[in-house]
Amino acid sequence: MYQFLHQHGLSVDDYYDIVIFGFLLAVQRYLTDPVLTPYAFSTVAWSAMESALRNHRRTSRRRLRLHTSSLRHGRYRLCTPGIPSENEWMSQLETTLLLHSLAAMVSTQQMEVLRLRAQGASLRSIAAQQKMTIKQIHELLEDVRSILHKLCNEC
Numbered sequence: 696m697y698q699f700l701h702q703h704g705l706s707v708d709d710y711y712d713i714v715i716f717g718f719l720l721a722v723q724r725y726l727t728d729p730v731l732t733p734y735a736f737s738t739v740a741w742s743a744m745e746s747a748l749r750n751h752r753r754t755s756r757r758r759l760r761l762h763t764s765s766l767r768h769g770r771y772r773l774c775t776p777g778i779p780s781e782n783e784w785m786s787q788l789e790t791t792l793l794l795h796s797l798a799a800m801v802s803t804q805q806m807e808v809l810r811l812r813a814q815g816a817s818l819r820s821i822a823a824q825q826k827m828t829i830k831q832i833h834e835l836l837e838d839v840r841s842i843l844h845k846l847c848n849e850c
Contacts, residue, residue, distance in 0.1 A: 699744050710748070717747025750802065757799035793846065800842050808835050 696718050700707055705714075721743035725731050731739050798806055804825070811821045822829045 696740075696744065699741060703748070705748075713747055713751045714744045717744040720747070754800060793843075796846055797839070797843055800846070801839055805835050805839050808832055809839050812836060 696711075696714055697707065700710055700714060718740055721736070721740040724743070725736050725739050801809070808821055808825060811824065812818075816824075818829050818832050821827075822832045825832065827835075
């Protein structure tokens with residue numbers, strides 16, 4: 696892990712917490728997913744740490760972009776439980792903004808699975824198309840659902 700941080704020119708103080716979660720996820724996946732056994736653990740861990748770093752950078756850029764946008768245009772209330780929108784246009788706008796915020800916080804793969812599911816595709820067909828197991832698709836959707844709940848609770 697320290698070699699990864701050093702090779703990428705990253706400060707241990709600033710990036711250890713980000714990279715460690717990728718590493719720990721790699722440990723979990725390596726021990727539970729038989730598909731990964733042909734690979735060296737270091738390969739799996741390196742890939743997971745790179746993914747964690749990319750996700751962090753992407754999320755940071757999007758948060759900055761959303762923050763500067765909200766400063767210019769005022770804050771939007773995306774989730775207002777119990778208070779219906781004034782009209783259909785406002786409801787569509789809130790949904791669009793919520794989906795935009797969600798897209799900033801999930802991976803490309805999660806967004807693709809969510810898009811397919813929203814179009815009515817079954818878990819089985821999504822799993823076949825994405826070359827994943829149904830359990831993995833279900834877990835991806837659960838992760839998206841928890842992120843969506845977090846977004847709504849922040850409002």
